[in-house]
Amino acid sequence: xxxxxxxxxxxxxxxxxxxxxxxxxxxxxxxxxxxxxxxxxxxxxxxxxxxxxxxxxxxxxxxxxxxxxxxxxxxxxxxxxxxxxxxxxxxxxxxxxxxxxxxxxxxxxxxxxxxx
Numbered sequence: 878x879x880x881x882x883x884x885x886x887x888x889x890x891x892x893x894x895x896x897x898x899x900x901x902x903x904x905x906x907x908x909x910x911x912x913x914x915x916x917x918x919x920x921x922x923x924x925x926x927x928x929x930x931x932x933x934x935x936x937x938x939x940x941x942x943x944x945x946x947x948x949x950x951x952x953x954x955x956x957x958x959x960x961x962x963x964x965x966x967x968x969x970x971x972x973x974x975x976x977x978x979x980x981x982x983x984x985x986x987x988x989x990x991x992x993x
Contacts, residue, residue, distance in 0.1 A: 912945060912947035
């Protein structure tokens with residue numbers, strides 16, 4: 878079984894995004910190599926969940942601390958005014974596909990892609 882997964886979060890609702898984080902942590906605990914890509918309106922949550930007072934910040938900070946956030950979409954973060962928050966948190970901004978991360982690149986590296 879291939880155990881390389883990239884979870885792509887598009888939804889900017891915190892309650893939906895937290896499921897990406899919980900699944901990333903669960904998969905990693907079960908031996909998967911997991912990468913998280915933050916796209917679309919989810920990019921606004923970089924700043925929101927980076928605040929330790931937010932009720933869903935703990936899984937975000939844990940995933941970030943484990944280096945599982947592989948990429949924040951540059952184009953979407955620009956639109957959602959989240960570029961500075963991503964930079965402040967040391968998160969990579971990707972723009973290799975017309976300003977967005979290339980999902981095909983992950984597939985070519987053998988990752989199974991799951992979108993949320």
